[in-house]
Amino acid sequence: MLIPNRRNVNLAVKFGLHWLNRQYFQLLSDLQNCPLCLTLSILEHPICVYCLNDLPWITRACRQCGYPHDHAIDSCEHCFDTQNVFSCFSALAYQDAVKWMFYRVKKHRDEPIARALSDVLAIYLSQRRLHPIPDAIIPIPTTKQQRRKRGFNLPELLIQYLPANLKHLYRPILKSHKPNAEVKHLSRAQRIATNHRFSVSGPVPRHVVIVDDVITTGATMMAAIGALKAHGAECIEIWSVARTPLSHSHEN
Numbered sequence: 001m002l003i004p005n006r007r008n009v010n011l012a013v014k015f016g017l018h019w020l021n022r023q024y025f026q027l028l029s030d031l032q033n034c035p036l037c038l039t040l041s042i043l044e045h046p047i048c049v050y051c052l053n054d055l056p057w058i059t060r061a062c063r064q065c066g067y068p069h070d071h072a073i074d075s076c077e078h079c080f081d082t083q084n085v086f087s088c089f090s091a092l093a094y095q096d097a098v099k100w101m102f103y104r105v106k107k108h109r110d111e112p113i114a115r116a117l118s119d120v121l122a123i124y125l126s127q128r129r130l131h132p133i134p135d136a137i138i139p140i141p142t143t144k145q146q147r148r149k150r151g152f153n154l155p156e157l158l159i160q161y162l163p164a165n166l167k168h169l170y171r172p173i174l175k176s177h178k179p180n181a182e183v184k185h186l187s188r189a190q191r192i193a194t195n196h197r198f199s200v201s202g203p204v205p206r207h208v209v210i211v212d213d214v215i216t217t218g219a220t221m222m223a224a225i226g227a228l229k230a231h232g233a234e235c236i237e238i239w240s241v242a243r244t245p246l247s248h249s250h251e252n
Helices: 006-030 049-054 097-108 111-128 144-150 154-160 188-194 219-230
Strands: 031-033 040-042 085-093 136-139 174-176 198-200 207-215 235-243
Parallel strands (some): 085 235, 136 207
16 A cells, blocks of 8 residues: 655656646647638547538539539439449539638648548548449649649649548559640630640559549540540549539530
C-alpha cells in the first residue's frame, strides 16, 4: 500500500498534470477550421457538417453519364458513348460555393480545399457507387505548359487525398500529346474538334476509372475513353467532383 506523503503527492500531481497536458494538446491537434465557414471544431471530414449539407449535391442523375435529372435514368441525350462508359459519378453541381472552392485550389493551391474536394468525392462514391474496386485510377493529364503555369494537376491532387484503399491504384498512364487549346468558351462540337488528344503509356487494365475535377461538355472524357478503349480497357468509369450545368457548358 502506498503511504501518502509529500513526495508521493507531488509525484501524483506531476503525473496528473502531465496527463492533462497531453490531453490538451491532443485536443488542439484534433481541432481544425472548416475551409468554407472557418468554424473551429473537431471535424470528421475537412468540411463541417453544416457546409457539407449546403453543397449542391447531385442526388438524381443519369446512371450512364452522371448528368443531373429530375429522376434517375439509365441513359440520356447527354451520354458520352453508351458503348464505352460503364458509369459516371459526379458529386456536385458546378455552382456557388463549388466554383469558389475550385478557384481557391487552381489559383492559390489551397491544400485544405483540395483535401475537402477529394473528401466530397469519396463521400459521394461511398453512398452511390456499388461496383467493385477498379484495377486502376487514371487522372486526366494536363499539358506541360499548364503544369508549369499552375505547378500541379488537380485530378492528380484529388487522387492523392482519396482513401488509402483507392489512392494506391493511381496510374498516370494517360499522356496529353497536343498543346491544350483554349476551349473554355467553345461549344461541345468545337471542343471535340479542337480538344487535345491522349496517348497511353503502359498496359491498361480491364476495369479502369478516369478522374477529372469538373466535367463540362464531355469532350475530354470522350477522347480519354477512346484512348483507353483502344488499348484494352473493357470497363470504364468516370469520377468527377463537379458537373457543369447544361446552361453553362456551351453545348449545341
